[in-house]
Amino acid sequence: MQGKADMDDRLVILGSKGGPAIRPGGPSPTSSLIEIGGRRCVIDCGLGVTRGLVDAGVSLKELDLIFITHMHSDHVLELGPLLHTAWTSGLAHKVKVFGPVDLMEYLDGFLASMRYDIDLRIDDEGRPDLRDLVEIHLLAEGEVPLEESGLALKALRVDHPPVVDCFALRFDTKDWSVVFSADTAFFPPLAVFAKDCDVLVHEAMLQRGVDKIVEITGNGDRLRAHLWASHTMAPDAAKIAEMAQAKTLLLNHLIPADLPGFEGQEWLEATETFSGQTIVGHDGLVITK
Numbered sequence: 001m002q003g004k005a006d007m008d009d010r011l012v013i014l015g016s017k018g019g020p021a022i023r024p025g026g027p028s029p030t031s032s033l034i035e036i037g038g039r040r041c042v043i044d045c046g047l048g049v050t051r052g053l054v055d056a057g058v059s060l061k062e063l064d065l066i067f068i069t070h071m072h073s074d075h076v077l078e079l080g081p082l083l084h085t086a087w088t089s090g091l092a093h094k095v096k097v098f099g100p101v102d103l104m105e106y107l108d109g110f111l112a113s114m115r116y117d118i119d120l121r122i123d124d125e126g127r128p129d130l131r132d133l134v135e136i137h138l139l140a141e142g143e144v145p146l147e148e149s150g151l152a153l154k155a156l157r158v159d160h161p162p163v164v165d166c167f168a169l170r171f172d173t174k175d176w177s178v179v180f181s182a183d184t185a186f187f188p189p190l191a192v193f194a195k196d197c198d199v200l201v202h203e204a205m206l207q208r209g210v211d212k213i214v215e216i217t218g219n220g221d222r223l224r225a226h227l228w229a230s231h232t233m234a235p236d237a238a239k240i241a242e243m244a245q246a247k248t249l250l251l252n253h254l255i256p257a258d259l260p261g262f263e264g265q266e267w268l269e270a271t272e273t274f275s276g277q278t279i280v281g282h283d284g285l286v287i288t289k
Contacts, residue, residue, distance in 0.1 A: 015049065088121070166183055202252065
């Protein structure tokens with residue numbers, strides 16, 4: 001593996017589907033990797049993030065920064081297992097994990113649940129204490145402090161009811177900028193936050209897909225109400241990208257992402273009002289600067 005200072009900037013979609021369920025042959029829930037400005041950043045840790053990172057060529061013992069946009073399970077479920085697996089792979093330095101305040105309770109609970117294994121491996125294998133290697137930082141709106149001056153990071157609280165602490169993230173270097181919408185309803189302030197970015201990674205739904213999901217899941221009206229109130233239809237994601245004058249709109253956290261009959265062309269037609277480049281996300285997708 002290259003050293004961090006020698007990494008080429010890239011964005012990798014590790015998990016592209018919205019929601020926590022998985023289906024045979026389908027994509028994984030939400031997680032992404034961005035290597036930018038000499039830093040390796042994991043954005044969200046849905047089920048499958050660990051395998052996704054390994055498949056992307058990342059040495060787990062070289063984990064650097066992790067960001068959890070909010071505490072829905074399709075964004076945080078595999079955070080603990082990722083850290084533990086990295087530790088068993090040789091992780092011996094502190095990893096900074098940024099996220100909402102409830103992240104502390106999640107990690108405390110996970111580490112407590114693994115106490116037997118952690119203590120045993122410390123005694124039996126001579127490993128450092130995993131509990132000393134996780135450094136939690138709470139996200140808030142505005143600048144997110146990092147040591148290096150070459151990478152600037154900002155957070156914006158977005159509209160994802162009933163969740164209060166849900167944060168979009170913007171990563172900037174002098175020659176590349178990437179914005180992650182997180183989960184959000186149509187939220188015009190996000191366009192200001194993402195102004196002139198190179199890549200806007202925005203969640204997206206298809207109305208026909210919402211109807212199909214409601215039909216097959218059986219909790220009908222309440223699920224439909226949640227999706228409409230808390231997420232963004234693909235045409236509205238295009239509006240945000242156009243308002244922001246983003247160069248590329250990358251549709252992610254797709255709803256639906258794993259049902260037959262919903263092809264890439266339908267997503268492109270739904271976002272044709274965006275004048276820039278639109279890319280439909282999928283697991284393993286790589287975008288370089």
